[in-house]
Amino acid sequence: MRKEYTRAVTTPIDADANVFSILQNRVQRAAHEPLIEYKAADGSWTGYTAEEFQTVVIGLAKGLMARGVKQGDAVAVMSRTRWEWTALDLAIMSIGAVTVPIYETNSALQVKTIANDSQVRIIVAENDAQREKIDAVRNDMPTVTDVFILDNDSTDVTIMQTLTEYGKAVADADFWAREQAVRGADLATIVYTSGSTGTPKGIELSHANFVYAAYSGIQSMTDICYRPGGARLLLFLPLAHVFARYMQFFCIGSDTVLGLSNNLKTIIPDFQSFKPTFILAVPRIFEKVYNAASQKAGRGYVGRLFNRAANLAREWSHAQQEGRTLSFAKRLQYALYQRVIYKTILGVFGGHVEYAVSGGAPLDSSIAHFFNGVGLPLLEGYGMTETCAPVCVNPTKGYKIGTIGVPLEGMTFGVADDGELCVKSESVCLGYHNHPEIDATQLVDGWLHTGDLGDIDSDGFIRITGRKKDLIITAGGKNVSPSMLESSVATSPVVSQCVVIGDKKPFIAALITLDLADTNAWLASQGAAEVESLEAAAVNPIVAAEVERAVDKANLQVSRAESIRKYKILADTFTEENGMLTASLKTKRSVIIQHYQDVVEKEIYTPRK
Numbered sequence: 001m002r003k004e005y006t007r008a009v010t011t012p013i014d015a016d017a018n019v020f021s022i023l024q025n026r027v028q029r030a031a032h033e034p035l036i037e038y039k040a041a042d043g044s045w046t047g048y049t050a051e052e053f054q055t056v057v058i059g060l061a062k063g064l065m066a067r068g069v070k071q072g073d074a075v076a077v078m079s080r081t082r083w084e085w086t087a088l089d090l091a092i093m094s095i096g097a098v099t100v101p102i103y104e105t106n107s108a109l110q111v112k113t114i115a116n117d118s119q120v121r122i123i124v125a126e127n128d129a130q131r132e133k134i135d136a137v138r139n140d141m142p143t144v145t146d147v148f149i150l151d152n153d154s155t156d157v158t159i160m161q162t163l164t165e166y167g168k169a170v171a172d173a174d175f176w177a178r179e180q181a182v183r184g185a186d187l188a189t190i191v192y193t194s195g196s197t198g199t200p201k202g203i204e205l206s207h208a209n210f211v212y213a214a215y216s217g218i219q220s221m222t223d224i225c226y227r228p229g230g231a232r233l234l235l236f237l238p239l240a241h242v243f244a245r246y247m248q249f250f251c252i253g254s255d256t257v258l259g260l261s262n263n264l265k266t267i268i269p270d271f272q273s274f275k276p277t278f279i280l281a282v283p284r285i286f287e288k289v290y291n292a293a294s295q296k297a298g299r300g301y302v303g304r305l306f307n308r309a310a311n312l313a314r315e316w317s318h319a320q321q322e323g324r325t326l327s328f329a330k331r332l333q334y335a336l337y338q339r340v341i342y343k344t345i346l347g348v349f350g351g352h353v354e355y356a357v358s359g360g361a362p363l364d365s366s367i368a369h370f371f372n373g374v375g376l377p378l379l380e381g382y383g384m385t386e387t388c389a390p391v392c393v394n395p396t397k398g399y400k401i402g403t404i405g406v407p408l409e410g411m412t413f414g415v416a417d418d419g420e421l422c423v424k425s426e427s428v429c430l431g432y433h434n435h436p437e438i439d440a441t442q443l444v445d446g447w448l449h450t451g452d453l454g455d456i457d458s459d460g461f462i463r464i465t466g467r468k469k470d471l472i473i474t475a476g477g478k479n480v481s482p483s484m485l486e487s488s489v490a491t492s493p494v495v496s497q498c499v500v501i502g503d504k505k506p507f508i509a510a511l512i513t514l515d516l517a518d519t520n521a522w523l524a525s526q527g528a529a530e531v532e533s534l535e536a537a538a539v540n541p542i543v544a545a546e547v548e549r550a551v552d553k554a555n556l557q558v559s560r561a562e563s564i565r566k567y568k569i570l571a572d573t574f575t576e577e578n579g580m581l582t583a584s585l586k587t588k589r590s591v592i593i594q595h596y597q598d599v600v601e602k603e604i605y606t607p608r609k
Contacts, residue, residue: 001414001422001447005460007407013215015426016184018207020094022214022253023057026050030255037259037274038083045259045274053087060091060160062167062175067122067146071096071178074118074143074190077239078102078111078134079126080262084150084160085239086248088124093207095178099189101240103583104130105576110200112137117202117434118190119143124159127151184208190433191242191385202433203385205242212410213388213427214249220408223396224278224355225254232352234259234276236267241584243359246389247280268348275350282360282585283487286367286378291493291518293345295525303525309337313373314366321369321401342374349376355396357381360584362464362487368401380404382464386448388427392462403461404454413456414447420468421454422447453481470589472503478561480508485554485564492550493522494543497574497581499592500564501600509604510567511596512547513574519543538571566604570596 014021026035027050037047048056069075075092077099079085092099100118102111104126111133115123123144125131134147148159188210190202218225225231233256237244251258261270271279297306316334319326326334346353356371359381368378381393382404392413394405407413412424428448432438442449453471454464466481473479482500489498489512496515502508514537520530523542531537547569555563574580580592593600 002417003415003456004412005407005414005456005462006412007220007409007460009216009410010219011215013212013219013410013426014184015208015212017211018093018179018182018184018186019188019210019249020057020090020179020182022211022249023050023054023090026252027054033255034257035252036083036086037257039261039270043273047083047257056087056160056164057090057094058172058175059164059167060087061094061179062170062172063163063165064091064097064122064167065095065170065175065178066166067163069095069097069121071181072098072187073121074098074100076100076102076115076118076120076123078104078106078123078130079150079239080104081236081239081244081260082126082150082262083260086258086260087160089239089245089248093188094182095175096182096186098187101189101191101245103238103240105583106133108133108136112140114192114200114202115141115144117192122146122148124148124150182207184211187430189245193385201435201438204430204433205385205388206430209388209427209429210246210249212425213246213390213408214253216408216410216425216427217246217250217390217393218254221393221396225250225256227277227354229277231256231278232259232274232276233257233278233280234261234270234274235280236261236264236270237280237282238583242385243280243383243389246383271348271350271353273350275352277352278355278357279349279353280357280359283358283363283367284361284490284585286356286358286371287364287491288518289345289348290367290370290491291522293348295493295521298525299527306341309341310370312337313342314369315373317369317373317401320372338375345374346376355379357393359383359390359393361586362483364487364491365402366488367491372401382462384448384450386429386442386450387423387425388429391423391425391427394461400459400461403457403463405462406460407462413462415455416449418468419453419455419465421450421452421462421464423450424448472500472508474502474508474561475504475506476561480558480562484557485510485562488554488557489547489550489564492546494519494537494546495550497587499574499587499589501593501604505605507565508562509600510551510564511570511592511599512567513570513572514538514543515573522546533571534573535571538569544569568596568599568603570599 031051032049035050035053037045040046075097077088089099100120131149150159184207186207188207189205192200192202233251239245259274297303356376356378358378363380371378379394381390383390391411392405392407414422424446451468452464453466456462485500486498494514496513499511516534519537523530528542531540537543551564
C-alpha cells in the first residue's frame with residue numbers, strides 16, 4: 001500500500017459475541033423502553049419494547065428448532081421490509097442457522113439459483129405472489145423442506161403465530177444451549193450481491209462481522225444514536241440489502257427506536273407521523289425531495305423565491321465548508337429563509353431530523369450543499385456487502401462534502417499502487433460462498449480490494465474517484481470515470497437514469513432515460529402541457545432542453561476530453577424486470593450497452609462516410 005490510514009477503537013468490541021447478544025444487551029439496558037415500531041392497520045404506529053421483542057424472537061427460534069432447523073442450516077427470507085423480517089433474522093441466527101435474504105423482486109429462476117447455491121432448508125415468503133414464484137421451481141430445489149407465508153389469505157393465523165406455537169414443544173433451556181453455542185466466527189448469513197458486474201455471488205458474513213460493524217458504527221456516531229429525548233430511525237430500504245440489515249443492528253445496539261416501512265409511495269406521510277431524528281437513504285430520495293419542492297414552487301413569484309433560497313442555501317454551505325462567513329445582508333436573508341422556506345422543507349422529514357446518512361451511490365455535491373444549507377447535513381458514507389455495510393462515514397462535526405468521510409473505529413483504509421481503495425477490518429467478510437477463486441483475488445494478505453479508485457487526505461477523509469471496472473478509456477487514451485457525470489445528470493427533475501459510455505470510442509456519450517411521472521410534474525410546474533408516454537417525452541422540446549441543461553451542468557465539472565459530447569434520450573426505462581437494473585437499483589452498464597448496441601453504433605458513434 002502506498003498510503004494507509006487507521007482509526008483506532010475507543011472501547012474494545014467482543015469479536016466472539018454473536019448477533020443475538022446485541023438484542024440481549026439492549027434488554028439489559030432498557031427492557032421496557034420502545035425498540036421496534038411499525039404501522040398498524042389503522043395507520044397508527046405500534047410496536048414492541050426490547051423485552052417484548054426478545055420474547056417474540058425466542059418464540060420464533062424455538063419454532064424453527066421444532067421444525068428441525070439445526071446449526072448451519074440455511075433459512076431464506078423473501079419479503080419487503082417489515083418487523084417480521086427483523087424478528088426472523090434474529091431468530092434464525094440466534095440458533096446458529098444461516099439467514100439467506102432474497103429480494104421480493106427476484107425472479108423464480110433467481111430464487112432457485114440462490115436456494116440451491118446456499119442449500120436453503122426453509123423459505124419464509126411474504127405473500128401468495130412470492131409463493132407462486134417458489135412453487136414454479138419447487139421441484140428444482142431439493143433441499144427446501146418447508147415454505148411459510150407471512151400474509152396468507154387462506155387463514156387468519158399468521159405464520160409468526162404458527163412458528164411460535166411449534167416452539168412451545170421446545171424447552172427454553174434447549175434454546176439457550178443452542179444460542180450460547182454460537183460464536184463470533186460462525187457463519188451468520190449468505191448475502192447475494194446485486195450482480196451489477198456479473199452473476200450474483202454469495203458473500204459469507206459471520207456473527208463477528210455484524211457485531212464488530214454494529215458497535216464500530218455506534219462508537220463512531222454516538223451523537224446520532226444517543227441523544228436527549230431518544231433517537232429514531234425510519235428504515236425503508238429493503239432488508240435483503242446488507243446496508244438495511246446492518247442498520248437494524250445499529251439501532252438495536254444503541255438506544256435508537258427502529259421504525260419499519262415498506263411503501264415508498266407513503267414515505268413522506270410516514271416521515272411526518274414517525275418523526276425520525278435521523279434518516280438513511282440513497283441519493284435518489286434526496287434528489288426527489290429537492291425536485292418535488294422545486295416543482296411545487298412553480299414558475300411564478302414563489303418559484304423565483306425558492307430558486308433564490310436554494311442558491312443562498314448552497315452559497316451558505318460552500319462558505320461553511322471553506323471556513324468563511326457570508327456578508328451581513330446575506331446572513332439576514334438566510335435567517336429569513338430559515339423561518340419561511342427551509343423549515344418547510346425540513347418538515348417533509350417530520351420536523352425532528354438532525355442528520356441524514358446517504359449511501360449506496362455517489363451523492364451529487366449540489367444536492368449535498370442544498371440540504372446542508374437548508375439545515376440537514378447529508379453525511380455521505382461508504383460500504384460494501386463484503387464489509388458488512390459501512391466502513392466510513394462523514395462525522396457530524398467537521399464533515400467534508402464531496403468525500404465519503406473518515407474510517408469508522410477499527411477500520412484501516414489503504415490505497416494500492418494503482419489507486420484502488422483497500423480495507424482491513426474485523427467486519428470484512430469470511431469469503432465468497434463456493435467461489436474460492438474470488439477469495440484469492442479480492443481478499444489478499446488481510447486486505448479487501450474494493451474495486452473502487454480513490455485517495456485519502458491528511459485528515460483521513462476518503463474521496464472516491466471512480467470504479468476500476470467502470471473506468472472508460474477513450475480511443476484517445478483518456479481515462480474517464482463515469483460516476484460523477486452520471487450522478488450529476490440524474491439530479492435533473494426529468495431524468496431517471498444516465499449511463500455514460502465511450503470505452504474505445506472517440507468521445508464520451510450517454511444513454512439517458514426519463515421518469516414519466518416526474519417529467520409530467522416538472523412540465524406542469526413550468527406551465528407546459530403534460531405528455532402521454534415516454535415516447536412523447538423523449539422528443540418533447542421542453543424536456544430536451546432540460547436534459548441538455550443537466551448535461552451542460554455535469555460537463556462543467558470535468559475537462560472537455562471527459563465531457564459528454566453526444567447523448568440519446570431513450571423512450572424506455574431501465575428496470576429489474578428487463579434486466580437493466582440490479583435489485584438495489586444500480587444500472588448494469590454492460591447489459592445496457594449491449595441491449596442498445598444499435599443506438600450506440602448507428603446514432604451516437606455514426607461512422608464517417
